[in-house]
Amino acid sequence: MFSPSPFRFVLIFGGCMLFAFGALLTPAVQSLDARFSSVLVQLSHGLILACGGHATRDAAILRAPGGFGVEMRDGCNAVNVTILLWSAVLAFPAPWKMKALGLAAGSVIIQALNVVRFISLFYVGQYSIPWFEFAHAYLWESLLVLDTMVVFWVWAQRAARPAATAHAGV
């Protein structure tokens, strides 16, 4: 029923990526993207306050009492990483129910990790700028790559199972 052709996977994966990143360049989607970033900063701000921390929020900027601030600019909200995961999930041969599960769970996991990343960078930056640069440029980037790969791998293993079983019965 589901053709697990590797060629088909690459084709759909590339197509989905091109479509989604292309859509991200349109003003309508960019406006939604900016609003989403603002919501993530609100969420981060709320979490910091709920845990007894101190921060002020000005639009997409989270600022510490000492003056240090982090801004969730374009490309900081992990939408690009989510697009890659979605493309891979949509391209992989699996039932649509499994794909929906992969899209939803994958998005939640990546976005949750990105909020943790944003808050942690906010605190690391107040402590040390060199550490902030390291954590931002290397540590979190590697962790997000790893996270996305693991999420896709775990999902694909589960998604391939019913398809393989169904084909085995033929």
Added chain:
Amino acid sequence: MRRSRLAGLIVGIAALFYSPATALAQLSSFGVLGGSAITNTGPTGVNGNLGISPGTSVTGFPPGVVTAGSMHLNDAVAAQAQSDLTTFYNQLAGSPCTANLTGQDLGGLTLMPGVYCFDSSAQLTGTLILNGAGNSAATFIFKIGSTLTTASASSVSLMNGASSCGVAWQVGSSATLGSGTALAGTIAALTSITLNTGSSLNGRALARNGAVTLDTNNVSFCSGPGLSNLPAPPEVSGVPTMSLPALAGLALLLAGLGTVLARKAQASR
């Protein structure tokens, strides 16, 4: 040799265009800038430009007069000044505090150069003395979480080299100067600014979103180095999720992993 001179010239010009002084040059020429409306009653004098953006409503000029400047009603100059004001406001908001004065009245205090913070509102009743310690470039920044209010006949006194050019008030909501108040410095308010009857401002009244309300006032900005001599706060850092090479790498890894897993699923068919 020639090439290095040329490179130096290019870098110099680029630096000039990107210096904070240039970024705030447009704003420095404004005595009054509003976001939604500017309303005046009585013979107010504004020294410097008077502008509004994105609103267009300016009333009370005349009897109010604008000297050494002109009126900009939601034109490109006013829009640029509003954009500069956002930058300026954020710069002030990002300045690290040297002292927190929350709950204290500014009246009766003598302050040395520094950044003074108020978590919520700030009140001035009486005279605030700013001591420049002999430095004409001394800066005094007041970061106020919500409102700035002055009682009638309050004042800011500058001594020992302090200049109104080096005084800035970053107000989280609105500023209201009581009747007869004589304030020094640039007010950068997120919402509105009200100068009650007879108050004077040796500085600028700059409102980002709301109105500026005037009533028989004198607003004259300093002729010193303008807004650019205020200390630059720490930069706000953007935190992109991934660099472009990392994103491309992740795409390749996913493509590779997906291909392997798809092939595996095909083989198990």
